[in-house]
Amino acid sequence: MSSASAESGSSGSSAASEPAAPTVLPALPEEGIERVLCVVAHPDDMEYGASAAVRAWTEAGVEVTYLLLTRGEAGMAEDPAIVAPLRAREQHRACEIVGVRDLRILEHPDGMLEATLALRRDIARAVRQVRPDLVLTANFDLEAYGSLNQADHRAAGISAADGTRDAANPWVFRELREQEGLEPWSARALLVLGHPEPTHAKAVSAGHVQAAVASLSAHEAYLQHVTDHPAPEEFIPEILRAGGTAAGCDHAVTVRAHDLGGLGD
Numbered sequence: 001m002s003s004a005s006a007e008s009g010s011s012g013s014s015a016a017s018e019p020a021a022p023t024v025l026p027a028l029p030e031e032g033i034e035r036v037l038c039v040v041a042h043p044d045d046m047e048y049g050a051s052a053a054v055r056a057w058t059e060a061g062v063e064v065t066y067l068l069l070t071r072g073e074a075g076m077a078e079d080p081a082i083v084a085p086l087r088a089r090e091q092h093r094a095c096e097i098v099g100v101r102d103l104r105i106l107e108h109p110d111g112m113l114e115a116t117l118a119l120r121r122d123i124a125r126a127v128r129q130v131r132p133d134l135v136l137t138a139n140f141d142l143e144a145y146g147s148l149n150q151a152d153h154r155a156a157g158i159s160a161a162d163g164t165r166d167a168a169n170p171w172v173f174r175e176l177r178e179q180e181g182l183e184p185w186s187a188r189a190l191l192v193l194g195h196p197e198p199t200h201a202k203a204v205s206a207g208h209v210q211a212a213v214a215s216l217s218a219h220e221a222y223l224q225h226v227t228d229h230p231a232p233e234e235f236i237p238e239i240l241r242a243g244g245t246a247a248g249c250d251h252a253v254t255v256r257a258h259d260l261g262g263l264g265d
Contacts, residue, residue, distance in 0.1 A: 003052030014170070016160045017102075024246070024247060024248040025198060025199070025200055025201040025246050025248075025252075025254060026199075026200055026201070027200065027201060027202070027203065027247070028191075028201065028202045028255065028257065029200075029225050029263055029264040030077070030201040030202075031264065032133070033057075033062055033133045033134060033188075034062060034063065034133060035062065035063045035064075035065070035131060035132040035133055035134075036054075036057055036063070036064045036065070036132055036133065036134045036135075036136060037064075037065045037067060037126060037127060037130045037131060037132035037134070037135045037136070037187075038050070038054070038064065038065065038066050038067065038136045038137070039067045039069070039123055039126070039135060039136070039154075039156065039159075039160040039163075039164075040066075040067075040068060040069070040137060040138055040156055041068070041069050041070055041110075041138075041150075041151065041152040041153055041155070041156035041178075042068060042069075042070055042072040042075060042087075042110065042114055043068055043071070043072040043075075043087040043088065043090060043091040043094075043105075043219065043222070044072070044087075044090075044091070044094070044148040044151070044219045045068075045138060046066060046093055046094075046213045046217065047212065047216035047219065047232075048150070048208070048216065048236070048239070049193075049212055049236055049239040049240055049243070049253060050136070050193050050212075050253055051094070051097075051098045051211065051212045051215040051216070052204040052208040052209055052211065052212035052236075052240055052253055053100045053202045053204060053208070053253040054099070054100060054252070055097075055098040055099060055204075055207075055208045055211040055212065055215075056202065056203075056204050056205070056208045058098060058100065059099065059208075063101075063102070063128075064098075064099070064100050064102070064200055065100070065102040065103075065104065065130045065132070066091075066095060066100055066102070066103045066104065067104045067106070067123070067126050068091065068103070068104070068105045068106065069106050069108050069113060069119065069122075069123075069152075069154065069156050069159075070105075070106065070107070070108050070109065070110035070111075070113055071083075071084040071087060071088060071105055071107060071110060072084070072110050072222075073085040073087070073109035073110045074109075074110040074112075075087070075110060075111075075124040075222060075225070076221070076222060076225045077225060079166065080083070080110075080210075084237030086215075087219075087221075088105060088181075090218055090219045090220065090221060090222060091103060091218075091219070092133060093218040094215040094216070094218040094219060095215075097211055097214045097215045098211050098215050099234060099243035102130075103141050103157055104126065106122055110152065111151075111152060112151075112152075113151070113152040113156060114155055115154075115155045115159045115162075116159075119155070119159045119163070120162050120163040120166055120173075121163070121166075121173050121176070122163070122214050123159055123160055123162075123163025123164065123166075123167075124163045124164075124167040124172070124173050124176060125173075125176055125180070125182060126163075127164055127167035127185055127187065128167050128176055128184065128185045129182060131185045132185075132187050133188045133189075133227070134187060134188060134189055134190075134191055134260075135160060135164045135187045135189075135190050135191070135245075136190075136191040136192075136193065137156065137157045137160035137161070137190065137191070137192060137193070138153055138156065138157055138194055139153070139157065139192055139193060139194035139195050139196075140153060140154045140155075140156065140157020140158050140160075140161075140192070140195045141154075141195075142154065144194060144196075145194065152238060157192065160190070160218075161190055164187055164190050164260070165260070167184060167185050167186070167187070168182045168184050168185060168186035168187075168260070169184065179221045186260060186261060186262070187260055187262075188259075188260060188261070188263050188264075189257050189258060189259050189260050189262070189263040190206075190257070190258040190260060191255040191256070191257050191258075192256040192257075192258070193253070193255055193257060195254075195255065195256035197256060198246065198254035198255055198256050199245055199255070199256050199257050200254070200255055200256075200257045201215055201244075201246060201247035201249075201252040201253065201254045201255070202231065202252060202253045202254075202255070203244070203247060203249045203250075203252045204240060204251050204252060204253060205251070206250070206251070208251070209236065209237050209240050212232075212236050212239070212240065213232045213233050213236045214232075216232040216236060217232050217233075237251070240252065240253065
């Protein structure tokens with residue numbers, strides 16, 4: 001081996017022995033963000049950590065809208081006619097805690113949500129009505145959160161992605177423009193919560209963490225129904241601390257951001 005090769009080999013060995021510097025998630029670009037639309041399947045879906053970011057946004061004057069695609073009526077043992085209004089009341093309380101004043105609940109069937117054209121149209125309609133800068137939804141991979149992802153979550157997420165892009169296309173769902181007067185609207189980005197490979201993070205304060213805990217606690221009847229569900233204060237701060245570790249801060253909500261043409265750096 002030549003001396004040059006030896007030096008190269010020695011240098012490479014030394015570099016290889018040094019631990020790689022941890023990758024810190026960049027902050028979510030938010031300059032000029034005025035409106036956020038959150039599209040999820042059920043009441044309580046926004047309360048597993050994401051509501052900390054919502055509280056941070058509303059405190060900063062950002063208008064946040066929740067669009068729930070079902071009423072969550074199949075999520076408890078009682079008759080759906082009793083459960084649906086109960087879960088709506090609990091969701092309203094959760095929204096009050098984090099400053100959400102615009103809660104919209106559709107009536108697609110809980111437990112049987114399908115990624116249909118009708119669902120895409122409903123989401124595109126909401127995007128055109130709200131005109132959000134950011135659309136947020138939850139992980140819609142087949143596998144998520146350590147198990148198979150729930151069917152409604154998968155349908156909701158893929159439909160949110162498709163419906164958000166449909167909203168920007170004047171030639172898709174023409175009736176929204178021609179019959180309802182809703183002009184096309186292009187969101188800056190689609191944000192996916194709970195993704196195993198996040199691209200950005202939103203730092204949140206200890207107060208925002210507590211608001212997230214309180215917002216999940218507002219779903220009192222639902223949490224009592226779920227067997228062995230941990231207390232919100234036992235795991236929500238842990239989730240947000242893990243996000244903070246990835247982002248180089250105390251607490252954060254992490255997302256995988258899909259730039260739709262206006263996210264910026």
